[in-house]
Structure formats: structure tokens, C-alpha cells
Amino acid sequence: MNYLIAIPEIFILSMACIILLADAFFGRGRSGMAYGLSLVTLLLTLGFIVFFSPMITETAFHGLFVSDRLSELLKLFIVGVSFMVLVYSREYLAERNLFKGEFYVLVLLAVLGMMIMASAPNFLSMYLGLELLSLSQYAMVAMRRDSGVSAEAAMKFFVLGAIASGMLLYGMSLIYGVTGSLDLSTIHDVVAYSQPDKVVLVFALVFIVAGIAFKLGAAPFHMWAPDVYEGAPTAMTLFIGTAPKIAGFALAFRLLIDGLEGLVASWQQMLIILAVFSIGLGNVVAIAQTNIKRMLAYSGIAHMGYMVLGLIAGTADGYAASLFYTLVYAIMAAGAFGFILLHSRQGFESDQLDDMKGLARLNPWFGLVMLVLMFSMAGVPPFIGFWSKWFVLKEIIAAGYVWLAAIAVFFAIVGAFVYLRIIRLIYFDRAEEEVTAEASGELKLVLSLNGLVVLLLGIMPSFLLGVCLAVFH
């Protein structure tokens, strides 16, 4: 037994408990303590992930935990993006009386859930990790108790999320019934080599794919996303819209490829439906939105559609392109929500498109950061969003789905309007009232770094792509 490879998880759980207790006993009047401790925790966790990396695939806890290259890369990004989320959201929370220790404990436990998902070689640990993540998210969305919109969003999120979890669980139970195992590698072997009951497996697969699509927020299982993104406080939207997408990739990859690769022909068909619906609907409906959070929700649906394209390709290179897309999207989305948080202040959410008017004139540097982020999301070369779309499309064409690539490109052009409109508002419209962003230094620093990372990745995409390729080869 090798518990050392689980040190990052053990550490983050211990720290979450310590922060919870410290905040309960010494937290009064010192609300910055939980924040500071959480940042330190996440930074140390990053260190532990690198330091205790076994460099080879190793399992622990009787096959319920695995540490491989995929899990480590995913964990690094999950923790890193969550760090950014905490820095971005501090001031927003403080202005809205939400700056409480519980928020940080919930974020840490959600991060723990995502890390468990990233290294889950078993249905059991995958499902438990997912529930840990989901429950923390529901509580976060509902945290603003005096707001009816938040309560409605939390209720929708909770009910739909519970249905999705139920579907996923039903599919898992059917697969257990056919294969007699919860272990993904055993299931993989049974599906591939012995002759299991294909009818039941495909029936179960429908439920599993539906559950994954719900959690990713891919159409036609996307209904919760726009309402939750809009209704939740922006700090929580920022969290929901970024790191869990990375965990969603882990969920999809571990279940569909690690476990059910033998059914690739069946899930390819289902994922094609998901991808076409998500890309089409996400890009087109985003145009009609006037609320930026809602617009980013639809944009997220579209991006998840592109991410799924890489999985459809069904090759190691395709999975790498898909992973690359997810990681890049999480960084871009974090930056975009960070820009909204930069301009929000007490009594002003800054989440309408009109609120973006003329911001570049007031704040040229962050206008430029947003320009980079929006060009990147739109997929304009040479920004990173272009490369992530390019790799995914290249793989899907190599797999022989030229028509799918054509649809993806067509809707990418339609969707570009959404992002270019924000740039137009920022740069060419005049603000109705002159306001300056009064944000903390750390938010400005991390947001600038976020923009620089997106820019640098766009100039040198080969580094991150190389890492993603190495995961699958």
C-alpha cells in the first residue's frame, strides 16, 4: 500500500477541517484568515502534487485511487484554477457580506472532490467524488440567502443535478449487473474480450452519457447552465464555470475510454449528437443574451461541444486535443469572469453587456487583457483558442468526420460575433458613467498574469500540447 501518492488529497482534507475549526473559534472579525489559509493550502497542494508524483501509474486504497500522468496534470490545473478563483472573488465576496470561512471550506472540499474524480479508477470513487463536488457547488450557489434569484438558481441546480447523478448511477448499476465489477479496468477487459450482453450495455451507456452531458453542461442537457450562471453570485459562477469542467473531462474520459472503450462505436454516435447540439445551440443562443454571465454560460455549452469533438475522434491524439481544449477553456473562462469581478463593486454587478461600454478607455491594460481573452475564445489566430479548436478539428478530420468539422467551423464563425461584440463595446463605445475599477492589487496581478498566460500559450501552444500528448502516449 502506498498512501504517499494520495498526500495532496489527504493534505487538502486536513486543511479544510483545520480552516473550518479555526474559523469557528478564532474567525470573528478576522475573515481574511480563512482566505489566506486557503491560498496557502492550494499552493502547498500544488507542491505536493509535483513532489509526491510517482511518475508511473500507481494505485492505492485497494484500487480505488490511481495516480497517473492524466490525474496529475488534471489536478495541477484544478488546483491552479481554483487558486485564481479565490483571488478573483475575494473583494466581490467582501462587498456582499459573503466573505465567510464556510465559502473557503466548501471550495477546498469541492477541489478535493474534483481531485478524487481525476484519480478515480473505479465507479465508486468516481461517483463519490462527483457528489462531493456537486453538493459543495449547490451550497455555494445558495449562499446568498437574501436573493430570490440565487435561491431559484440553487434549487434548479440541485434538482437537475440530482436527476443527473441518478441517471449516472442507474447506468453504472446496469454495467455492474452485466460485468460484475465496479473497477474500470476490469470492466474494460470484460467489455472488450468476453462477450457481454451488448443490449444492456448500450442501454446503460445512454444513461452514463446523459449523466456526463449534464455535468459538463452539454446540450441537450444544458438547461441548468444559463440560469445557474446568471442567478449565482459571480464569484460562485466563476468557480462553477471553470475548474469543474476539468473534472468533467476526467469523468468523461475515465468512464467512456478507461472503462467502456469497447463500446466506442456506440458512444461516438451519442457524443456526435451532443457535440452538434452544443456547438449549434451554444453559439447561436449566446448572440441573443444581454447578460454576460448568461452569455458565457451559452459560450461554455458551445466550448464543451468542441471539447467532446476530440473524444469522438477516438484516438490518443484526439483525447490529447480534447484535454488541451478543456485546460485552455478553464483558463480563458477564469480570466473572463475575473474581468467581470474586476469591475463589480458594492451594489453593482457589472454583468450586463451595457456595463462593458468604454471600459478600455478607463482601464487600457485590462481592456487589452479582455481583448486577448475574447479573441482567444472566439478562436482568432494566433491566440490560444484558435490552436485548441485547430487541434480538435484536425483530429476529427483525421478520424473521417469532415462534415462534423464543417459544422463546428461554421458555428465558430457565428459564435465569433458574440466575442467580437464585447470587444466593440469595450473599445468603441462610450461609457454612460465614468467609473474606475477599484480592485485589490492581487486581483489585478493575477488577472494580468492570466492574460499573459493566455497570450504566451497562444504564441507557444506546443509546450502544453506536448504535455497533453505525453499523457496519452
Place this chain on the structure above:
Amino acid sequence: MTETGTMGLPYDLIIFYLFASIVVCASGMVIVARNPVHAVLFLVLTFFACAGLWILLEAEFLAITLVLVYVGAVMVLFLFVIMMLDINLAVMKEGFVRYLGIGTVIAVAMLGLMTAVLGPEHFGIDQVPAPARHGPDYSNTEALGRVLYTDYVYAFEIAAVILLVAIIAAILLGLRKPRNRKLQDAGTQAMVRKEDRLRIVKMDAEKGGHS
């Protein structure tokens, strides 16, 4: 082989069909019952019948836990909540007729699919052999305890963390400080600092003479 009863059926089969039909009828009544309190009571009956089925499968510990935890604690709490809420039945039934058509179509389609896929040709006794019967001295509780804290300790711990999240969330969302009481807290009054009460605003001096 098991003993057979009067009609040539094995006793365990008779018990199975008895409990299974109670489960189906009672869970149907949960949805159909007009009064929410009755619905909860039918849910209790469903759980009882399920516990009976589990005992047939030799899962005594789970069956007892189901009765103790779900019936004894969760459902009683449910009853309290429902009795305390002022539920307007007319509002609850409003959408019923409107969604009846589409709901029926989906339910029938699901039922058809599930009978086609989960029928005896896929999950019959040929595909899934019946589990071996154990002797009277076999303890299901001991068998569970052996694996729960060894092979599945990781899953057990995560489940504990999930419960922790539930507690945090419940307190976070449910705890309200008394707001309409005018209390003096001598401790905080004594601890107050200048920065808490006084804000010094730096302003430019008024320029020009006009008012």
C-alpha cells in the same frame, strides 16, 4: 432446494411476490396520493417492503439500517417538514393536466424500453446465476464490516466528507442570527476600535468661490 408451499411454489418466491407487489403498489400511491402526508406514509410502506426483499437476499444489516435510518429518522423528519409547511394543494396540482400527456408518453416509452432491455432474456437466471445460500451461522453484518473498513476505507472516508459538506451547507443556509432583538453585547462594545466606527475621508478642498 427450498421448501415448497401449498401451491407448489417455493416459500421464498411467494414472499418475494408479496413484498414486490407491495413495493409497486405503494410507490405508485406515493405519486398518486392527494394528501402529502399520505404520500410520505406510503413511502414508509415502500421502504418496509424493500427491507423485506433485502432480507430475502440475505442482506439483513442493510435491511435493518433501511428501516432504522430511513423509516425511523429520515421519513419522520419528512413528515414533520411536510406538516409544518403550508402546502397549497391546488397550486401543486396546477400543472398536472397540462403535463399529463407528455408525461404519459415518456413514462410508457421508458417502461417499454426497460422491459425490453431488462427482461429475463438479459437478466434471467441463465445470465446471472443466483447467489449461493449461506448457513444460519453466516453473518452479513460481519462480512460488511470486514470490507467496509479495509477494502473500501477510501470510499467510506469520502462518504464521511460528503456528510461534512451537508452539515456545513445546512448550517450555512439555515443559521440565522437574531436580527430583531436589540441586545447589547458588552464584550464587543469594549473591544471596539476607532477604525470600526470612524471613517476618515480625504477630500479635496472646495475650489472656487461660487456655492
